[in-house]
Amino acid sequence: MKLAHIIPSLEARHGGPSSSVPALAAACAAIGHEVELLATVPGSGTMVTAGALTTTTFPRDWPQKFCPSAGLRDALARTPAEIIHHHSLWLRTLHYAHQAAARGGKLVISPRGMMSPWAWNHHRQRKFFASTFIHPGAFAAAAGWHATSVEEADDIRRLGFKQPVCVAPNGVRLPAVERLMGARAAWRERCPAIGQRPVALFYSRFHRKKRLRELFHLWLAAPRGDWLLLLIGVPEEYSVTEIQGWITAAGAEDRVAVYDGTDMPTPYGVASLFLLPSHSENFGLVIAEALAAGVPALVTDTTPWTALNLDHRGWCVPWADFHRTLEAAMAEGPDRLSERGQRARSWVLREYSWEKSAGELTAFYRQLHSPSP
Numbered sequence: 384m385k386l387a388h389i390i391p392s393l394e395a396r397h398g399g400p401s402s403s404v405p406a407l408a409a410a411c412a413a414i415g416h417e418v419e420l421l422a423t424v425p426g427s428g429t430m431v432t433a434g435a436l437t438t439t440t441f442p443r444d445w446p447q448k449f450c451p452s453a454g455l456r457d458a459l460a461r462t463p464a465e466i467i468h469h470h471s472l473w474l475r476t477l478h479y480a481h482q483a484a485a486r487g488g489k490l491v492i493s494p495r496g497m498m499s500p501w502a503w504n505h506h507r508q509r510k511f512f513a514s515t516f517i518h519p520g521a522f523a524a525a526a527g528w529h530a531t532s533v534e535e536a537d538d539i540r541r542l543g544f545k546q547p548v549c550v551a552p553n554g555v556r557l558p559a560v561e562r563l564m565g566a567r568a569a570w571r572e573r574c575p576a577i578g579q580r581p582v583a584l585f586y587s588r589f590h591r592k593k594r595l596r597e598l599f600h601l602w603l604a605a606p607r608g609d610w611l612l613l614l615i616g617v618p619e620e621y622s623v624t625e626i627q628g629w630i631t632a633a634g635a636e637d638r639v640a641v642y643d644g645t646d647m648p649t650p651y652g653v654a655s656l657f658l659l660p661s662h663s664e665n666f667g668l669v670i671a672e673a674l675a676a677g678v679p680a681l682v683t684d685t686t687p688w689t690a691l692n693l694d695h696r697g698w699c700v701p702w703a704d705f706h707r708t709l710e711a712a713m714a715e716g717p718d719r720l721s722e723r724g725q726r727a728r729s730w731v732l733r734e735y736s737w738e739k740s741a742g743e744l745t746a747f748y749r750q751l752h753s754p755s756p
Contacts, residue, residue, distance in 0.1 A: 496665030554737030
């Protein structure tokens with residue numbers, strides 16, 4: 384089949400979809416589809432072809448926060464794709480995808496976490512404006528939805544949408560040992576303290592959705608022994624300077640450290656424990672990546688990772704229980720945490736692959752394109 388995957392931006396600062404959508408598009412191409420991956424960028428556009436996958440970026444027009452792009456609009460007007468698969472909501476690129484599907488083809492939408500109760504109600508007036516004026520009618524025009532977890536599929540249904548939903552989780556790949564070692568060395572050079580202390584790692588966008596400030600206060604609410612809370616991420620709602628201000632004001636320089644992770648290697652290799660207490664996650668790619676690197680995770684049950692509670696892989700708990708569970712996790716010691724990490728690593732690599740996700744979506748695409756009588 385001919386597929387067009389559209390994402391408003393491939394910039395790392397926008398979180399997991401900037402890496403997961405290209406990986407999904409590549410997996411679709413690897414199993415035999417002819418795939419276009421289309422996105423907008425703040426500067427000049429580019430085109431790169433690798434086998435059956437062509438990735439094209441188009442200059443972003445004004446106002447950039449809505450990701451309008453005449454180049455992307457015109458490219459979609461000419462696309463021969465049978466499936467137009469748009470990733471994320473609220474931006475102008477979804478309108479272009481809707482228009483392209485109206486000329487032929489089927490529109491599939493991936494909310495990418497934007498339909499969870501917390502995300503749906505966050506800045507609700509802005510989202511009403513977007514659904515009315517930025518991409519009017521797109522939701523109703525979708526032939527189907529793609530969810531990355533059963534919980535996200537439930538969110539779509541809860542909002543009243545009746546179209547078919549395909550649940551196809553993100554994939555994760557085994558990180559190369561050399562890459563983990565190189566990243567560990569880079570981060571130890573930047574933060575020498577992590578070479579001598581156990582590290583609890585938060586690695587995600589610096590956004591209130593992630594409960595970053597709440598985690599900071601929770602960490603300081605009790606003695607943590609020799610542990611260091613390492614906050615690494617892409618500045619968004621909070622800047623590194625602002626977070627450093629929290630640390631300085633609390634006199635916590637020996638207990639918490641913060642760094643901008645932009646253009647730096649992933650820091651999983653320095654961690655003994657991974658923390659993500661999000662208000663919501665449709666998948667949480669950083670959780671899967673941490674597990675694949677052999678790091679046990681403690682996350683909130685508003686992420687779709689309750690299976691961590693099975694077979695001593697990690698912890699997925701309500702936020703109200705996060706502090707108690709954190710204390711128990713830190714008390715386990717390095718050997719026990721390492722055992723959990725290895726068990727979680729084996730499980731996540733067995734259950735989550737891009738090939739499996741692409742296969743599930745392929746079956747869904749064919750069902751939408753040629754429905755049974």
